Amino acid sequence: MVKKKKILKAESTPEFKITIDSMPEESKIFVDKSLEIAHYIFQLMEQKGLKQRDLAAKMGKTEAELSKILAGMHNLTLRSVAKLEAALGATIICTPKKINVAFPSDVKTQVLEGVKAKIEHATHSPLTYEAKVVRMFSKGKSPINSEAI
């Protein structure tokens, strides 16, 4: 048990924010998507009680091969994504069309509202192409091949 608490020094790191603010948008998206996909895969594995070796067996791969996929040593091909989705019984990469079909309407509305808010925040305009797509989804219409946009 700590008897007398030491006050820790603090140091500012202004360089941290500068590097992020000046990084290419592509790099930000790359990091954000890497985190999002990895987090989701590990979350699914945990929910389903799967260890890496179990998932490898379900995908017909060795644990070493799966480890390389998860370790970013191989680019995640669409075929690998398909094998992962089949083994996990869940969708990892989702297109707007898929959101329209695969999710119950309450979940879909929540997702779309979140996307809509982000687009509006980013563009300060609710009338962009993306916002119109979101609005059509939220009304239960598919914008694919639609001339209304």
Added chain:
Amino acid sequence: MIVQLVKIPELAFEKVHYYTVLFEGRPYSEFRDFLIRMSQEDKDKVELAEINRYIQQIGIEYGAHKEHFKEEDAAERLPPPYHQFIETGDPDDYGLRLYCIRLTPSIVILLNGNRKTALKVHNCKNCYTHFDRARKISRKITEAITDGFIEIDNEEKEIIIDGDFEMTI
């Protein structure tokens, strides 16, 4: 060498509070030294920014779960094990490494690093010192927790240190 734990106020996020260390006699903390050194060359800048973005997003959105950190002996490193390093064409370039200590999913100590130039860290003249210090500090902190000189407050994401405790490596 006396080592002091240091808070990084801008990196106290909702899910993770980040700390660093200051070696006695040095002008900057280890993480600040890493930021300054890796900001000098264009080659390093983009990778540094990507590591920083991981730190930020893990802090804000995900928490410091083990899958986001690569274990390296008694310490860890960033970028995460699933990060896809864009090869530069140089077979001896393995990208930047930032060594750190993931104490809990809400407390991480960011240390120092460099560009890794050999497959095994033991053979990398750039990284070995940083890696070696990271694992030594990690062991010292584990010992101090066991001996009651350091406590972890996960709710406040705070490292509590006894006033009489001095860490040396």
